Amino acid sequence: MDPQLAQIIDLLTTVLPVVAIIVVVAVGGSLLNNWLKIKNGYPLQNSWGMPIHPKSDRETLERVRLLTNENAQLRAELGSIKDRLETLERIATDQPSRLARDIDALTVDKGGNA
Numbered sequence: 001m002d003p004q005l006a007q008i009i010d011l012l013t014t015v016l017p018v019v020a021i022i023v024v025v026a027v028g029g030s031l032l033n034n035w036l037k038i039k040n041g042y043p044l045q046n047s048w049g050m051p052i053h054p055k056s057d058r059e060t061l062e063r064v065r066l067l068t069n070e071n072a073q074l075r076a077e078l079g080s081i082k083d084r085l086e087t088l089e090r091i092a093t094d095q096p097s098r099l100a101r102d103i104d105a106l107t108v109d110k111g112g113n114a
Helices: 003-039 058-093 096-107
Strands: none
Touching: none
16 A cells, blocks of 8 residues: 555544544534523524524414413512511511500591490
8 A cells, every 4th residue: 555545544534533523513512502592582593693583473472462461460469469478477577565556456446446
């Protein structure tokens, strides 16, 4: 065998596995990047770096509207629960004599009768 050909073959056997590993890592990294973007709700990008948004149809718009309404209802409910929790915390941490006075004040009407 020609010494130059043997030298080229030796070079290829050392370089090709390294190139193959680099290609596999680059493709795997790109796939992982796109998967994480999709999983976390980020838009994908085209070759020019512009985001690719999914086309919106009537069903998607209706779903967004319903979720927005549900979100508003849940926020209102959470606000009322916070108010109740504040009242319960105040009752639990107040002195017993003050609590008894407040209850008595609520049970007595304006005329002083029970």
